Amino acid sequence: MTSWISLTRNKIFWPIVALMALMSFNLFFTPNFFRIEMKEGHLYGNVIDILKNAAPIMLLAVGLTLVIATKGIDISVGSVVAISAGVVAMLIGGDLKGNPKYPIELAMAAALGVSVLAGMWNGMLVSRIGMQPIIATLILSVAGRGIAMVTTNAMIVWLYAKPFALLGQGYWYGLPVSIYLVAAILALTALATRRTALGLFIEAVGINPTAARFAGIKAKNLIFWIYTFSGLCAGISGLVVCSTVMSADGNNAGVGYEMSAILAVVLGGTSLNGGKFYLLGSMVGALIVQTLTTTIYAFGVPPEIAKVVIALVVLVVSLLQSVKFRNLFGGIFGKRELSI
Amino acid sequence: MKKRFEINPKNLPILVTLGLFVVMFGAGSIAFSGFFAPQNFLNLFIDNSYLLILGVGMTFVIISGGIDLSVGSVLALSTMVTSSLLTKSHWNPVFVIPTVLLIGAALGLLMGIIIHAFELPPFIITLAGLYLARGLCYVVSIDTIGIDDEFWQSAANARIPVFGDNSVSPSVLVALAVVLAGMFLSRSTKFGRTVYAIGGNEQSALLMGLPVARTKILIYVLSGFCAALAGIVFTFYTLSGYALNGANMEMDAIATVVIGGTLLTGGVGSVLGTVFGVLVYGTIQILIVFQGTLNAWWTRIAIGFLVFLFCVLQRVFEAKGKKGKGVGA
Numbered sequence: 001m002t003s004w005i006s007l008t009r010n011k012i013f014w015p016i017v018a019l020m021a022l023m024s025f026n027l028f029f030t031p032n033f034f035r036i037e038m039k040e041g042h043l044y045g046n047v048i049d050i051l052k053n054a055a056p057i058m059l060l061a062v063g064l065t066l067v068i069a070t071k072g073i074d075i076s077v078g079s080v081v082a083i084s085a086g087v088v089a090m091l092i093g094g095d096l097k098g099n100p101k102y103p104i105e106l107a108m109a110a111a112l113g114v115s116v117l118a119g120m121w122n123g124m125l126v127s128r129i130g131m132q133p134i135i136a137t138l139i140l141s142v143a144g145r146g147i148a149m150v151t152t153n154a155m156i157v158w159l160y161a162k163p164f165a166l167l168g169q170g171y172w173y174g175l176p177v178s179i180y181l182v183a184a185i186l187a188l189t190a191l192a193t194r195r196t197a198l199g200l201f202i203e204a205v206g207i208n209p210t211a212a213r214f215a216g217i218k219a220k221n222l223i224f225w226i227y228t229f230s231g232l233c234a235g236i237s238g239l240v241v242c243s244t245v246m247s248a249d250g251n252n253a254g255v256g257y258e259m260s261a262i263l264a265v266v267l268g269g270t271s272l273n274g275g276k277f278y279l280l281g282s283m284v285g286a287l288i289v290q291t292l293t294t295t296i297y298a299f300g301v302p303p304e305i306a307k308v309v310i311a312l313v314v315l316v317v318s319l320l321q322s323v324k325f326r327n328l329f330g331g332i333f334g335k336r337e338l339s340i
Numbered sequence: 341m342k343k344r345f346e347i348n349p350k351n352l353p354i355l356v357t358l359g360l361f362v363v364m365f366g367a368g369s370i371a372f373s374g375f376f377a378p379q380n381f382l383n384l385f386i387d388n389s390y391l392l393i394l395g396v397g398m399t400f401v402i403i404s405g406g407i408d409l410s411v412g413s414v415l416a417l418s419t420m421v422t423s424s425l426l427t428k429s430h431w432n433p434v435f436v437i438p439t440v441l442l443i444g445a446a447l448g449l450l451m452g453i454i455i456h457a458f459e460l461p462p463f464i465i466t467l468a469g470l471y472l473a474r475g476l477c478y479v480v481s482i483d484t485i486g487i488d489d490e491f492w493q494s495a496a497n498a499r500i501p502v503f504g505d506n507s508v509s510p511s512v513l514v515a516l517a518v519v520l521a522g523m524f525l526s527r528s529t530k531f532g533r534t535v536y537a538i539g540g541n542e543q544s545a546l547l548m549g550l551p552v553a554r555t556k557i558l559i560y561v562l563s564g565f566c567a568a569l570a571g572i573v574f575t576f577y578t579l580s581g582y583a584l585n586g587a588n589m590e591m592d593a594i595a596t597v598v599i600g601g602t603l604l605t606g607g608v609g610s611v612l613g614t615v616f617g618v619l620v621y622g623t624i625q626i627l628i629v630f631q632g633t634l635n636a637w638w639t640r641i642a643i644g645f646l647v648f649l650f651c652v653l654q655r656v657f658e659a660k661g662k663k664g665k666g667v668g669a
């Protein structure tokens with residue numbers, strides 16, 4: 001009994017329950033949802049597709065989890081995805097024979113470099129100039145789309161360099177390469193934040209920046225590097241997006257990704273008020289978002305209307321996070337909390 | 341106090357924006373022939389009247405310390421409902437306009453109530469509103485709906501002459517009416533003063549006995565109403581409804597408000613400043629058109645840069661204000 005209670009107290013428990021519920025809904029109502037086939041050495045099926053399609057959002061969510069833990073927000077990630085995709089596409093070039101203009105590794109490194117710069121820009125505005133995170137990142141979210149369009153000369157760049165497709169379309173031991181990439185980034189981030197004091201510092205800054213500063217944490221530097229990291233994650237995500245469709249569309253690449261990623265983080269149990277963060281929860285959150293989208297598509301609903309469903313999910317999740325709302329139904333869910 | 345010419349620090353941000361506009365318009369006039377023409381100035385209003393209307397609503401939201409990300413989508417929804425009711429349901433315009441405005445205000449009311457009652461961050465709730473309204477657009481129709489209503493056609497084509505050969509469109513009159521109403525509302529009504537008070541310090545406003553709850557909700561109703569009205573005005577340009585209208589327009593609206601000198605921390609700002617913000621925005625656009633070789637997307641970069649510049653300026657003013665007379669508007 002006690003182990004059951006400690007299980008339900010675990011923050012990852014409820015996101016997983018939500019994902020399971022969504023999955024079992026599909027089990028009954030979407031035929032063949034769970035069928036996985038082996039074709040040409042790859043695993044095919046809806047579940048694999050969900051993993052593959054969720055990869056860019058998962059990558060963004062890793063960075064955003066840390067940003068949100070510091071009581072910040074980064075709404076520029078969608079634009080940074082477009083910039084990263086634009087840079088890598090322009091450097092590889094649309095040669096029809098598939099000969100890259102510059103070496104693919106170099107192009108990817110350059111795209112990541114630009115993304116890191118974008119993250120540093122956000123970090124500087126938030127930590128040095130002291131802007132509110134939403135406004136600071138709003139600037140890059142407005143200007144970033146422009147930068148992406150200027151980078152690609154406002155055209156869609158198509159790529160034919162085969163090796164680059166590996167990142168977004170390749171398979172390794174039957175699973176999409178992008179999933180290994182997500183796992184690697186997640187593992188590194190988890191190691192860095194959970195096996196060192198870094199995670200504690202981040203949570204301390206999110207809960208009370210002043211107290212954290214008095215405790216000797218260099219909050220400004222920490223925040224600066226967290227936004228930089230978020231930029232890097234967005235850059236990697238941009239590479240995956242670009243490689244998946246083998247094109248860079250400055251106007252549409254990554255549009256609305258920031259919203260999906262924020263939703264993933266919040267679904268995963270990290271509060272928008274900062275503090276404790278749950279990297280694994282965010283990953284489950286991203287899977288929930290993607291499963292939801294796939295489910296809606298499976299029902300033949302136009303993708304655009306899926307937005308209504310996502311809006312309602314955002315609404316319900318934020319209501320559940322609201323202390324006032326929980327107190328309203330305190331009798332049902334347990335103890336009342338102090339609202340301060 | 342020494343008696344010498346001193347600019348009221350409250351007006352400084354507006355003067356900076358006005359100065360920027362004059363400099364940019366002046367630079368354009370010197371650099372490009374045909375730039376300095378009264379009609380070119382009027383075109384700033386004609387081309388941006390919907391942004392002006394959005395900006396007025398957004399000014400109130402930001403002065404109160406909130407933010408409304410849903411306005412672009414509400415504008416799109418408004419164009420969809422307008423065109424659908426006119427073309428598919430053959431409603432009389434006399435009924436269409438109030439219905440559309442009511443829908444916008446109702447969406448704002450819903451968001452305002454949730455934000456206030458559950459103490460949720462406005463940006464998350466209006467983000468949900470953004471998705472909701474954008475999705476509802478596609479529920480109305482996935483395709484573009486044209487408008488062939490006579491009243492709409494005449495509103496789209498009518499020109500009202502002002503001094504000589506120059507003219508403005510009816511949309512400009514609507515926008516100017518909204519601006520005047522916004523200025524009156526912010527300066528001379530209890531509602532307006534309460535908005536400033538909430539932005540300055542919500543707790544204090546509450547302790548002063550001001551109707552904080554009602555005002556906070558009404559602010560979002562006003563913003564939703566303005567977005568719906570902007571949508572109607574938008575259909576005067578396009579004579580159609582399209583679900584992708586107004587994508588990212590919330591960013592433009594926020595940018596014009598910030599460039600207009602309204603503090604994002606709330607409590608300080610003005611509707612008049614937003615008008616200058618829109619003029620600066622429009623001038624950047626026509627400068628890029630006149631320049632010719634630059635990609636239209638440079639507008640976005642320039643706007644982003646200006647928002648950055650003004651945010652930094654705001655920080656400088658804030659720092660000075662704290663040293664001088666303490667915190668407050």
